[in-house]
Amino acid sequence: MSVEDGDWTRPDDLEGVREALIEWYEADHRDYPWRRTEDPYEILVSEVMSQQTQLDRVVEAWQDFLDRWPTTGALAAADRADVVGFWTDHSLGYNNRAKYLHEAARQVEDEYDGEFPETPDELEALMGVGPYTANAVASFAFNEGNAVVDTNVKRVCYRAFDVPDDDSTFEAAANELMPAGRSRVWNNAIMELGGVACEQTPNCEAAGCPWREWCSAYQSGDFTAPDVPTQPSFEGSRRQFRGRVIATLQAYDELEIDTLGHRIRVDYAPDGETGREWLEGLLADLEDDELVEVERRANETVARLHR
Known part of the structure; x- marks a missing residue:
């Protein structure tokens, strides 16, 4: 040395x-299936799905996703609510990733004529693609990464x-x-x-x-290593209830806010600590992420999936 x-x-x-x-x-x-392809779209899907999700759980979801939307063109033409619903149904974590993946597919189609950019810097221009993911796609699809x-x-x-x-x-x-x-x-x-x-x-x-x-x-013999970040507990987390909102609204055109609250948690009480104010904050975050729409009418407030 x-x-x-x-x-x-x-x-x-x-x-x-x-x-x-x-x-x-x-x-x-x-032998993960995405290691057998050099298709940048298929690799991008695997990278986005693999964020804080065990690889063995990603395999089935990855194949199901590509069966349903095999190209960026197919994904770009899909209803965003369907893409987000798929993400929730397969327990793939933050629904924002589904929204960003959908938007990235639209960018590839609209801004790059369906041809993926190849370098890390170019790939970072895609929605939701940070330095790590850009570099991974550049490496595994084009052999052009750091x-x-x-x-x-x-x-x-x-x-x-x-x-x-x-x-x-x-x-x-x-x-x-x-x-x-x-x-x-x-x-x-x-x-x-x-x-x-x-x-x-x-x-x-x-x-x-x-x-x-x-x-x-x-x-x-000293195998000390840097601390490995731990995933926050999912049970009872804000992330869990975001997923429940999306999954519940998939089944309805729209739901009145208190009806939605009772459907996503058993301890929901409109005037309680985990009541209407808490749910409105959760819905506001989902609105900001363009995952749900909230409409305030004269006598009620309703929520629906973003169209």
Whole structure:
């Protein structure tokens, strides 16, 4: 090992490190269907669905989604309420992601004549596509990305090469480790390493980690890693009730607000702590996200899905 600038421990045999990881990945890895495609639309759908959702749960939803809307053109032409309803039915988390994916499909059709942009900077122009997702699509669809840096990659770099817990240093180190022009296989491989070998509880021997020869943590036995953010409890959360509102309104043209309240929680009381004021705040957020519409009439307030 060698240390440069005191920031992280670089391997002397960088080419050996690269080839060892790629050979390990190509010999055996988890066979997710989106790893068998280079279609940017299919990859974007997988990336959006995979945000804070276990990959094994995404597989069926991903295939169902593509069966229903196989192209950006099909998705762009869909009713947004149907797309949001699909998201809720498949328990895919924040419904905003469905709205943004729908809008991104419209952008590809309207602004790019149905052809996906290819670079991370261009992809970031799509609605709801941040730096991580843009880079992932550029890598896996076009082999044009930088190093992907997610929680797994941070854990691997921290343990193997003493990369400090600093986002900019993680990004610089990950890009230095990645071989030029091989972002597709490299990013898949290093995320796989973090997902099956260098987990929170390491699995070095059983997974045949290809970096044991170079890994600082393996040599020292100290497998400390940066804190891994935990998902807030879903049960009883605002996110859960947003989903219940969407799912309930799918079955009705519209519902009076107190009727809706009683349908989404058993302890709903119009004048209570979790009553009308609470529900109006929830609906206001959903209105801002263009997921529902609220109409205030002379004698009642009604809610419906956004059209």
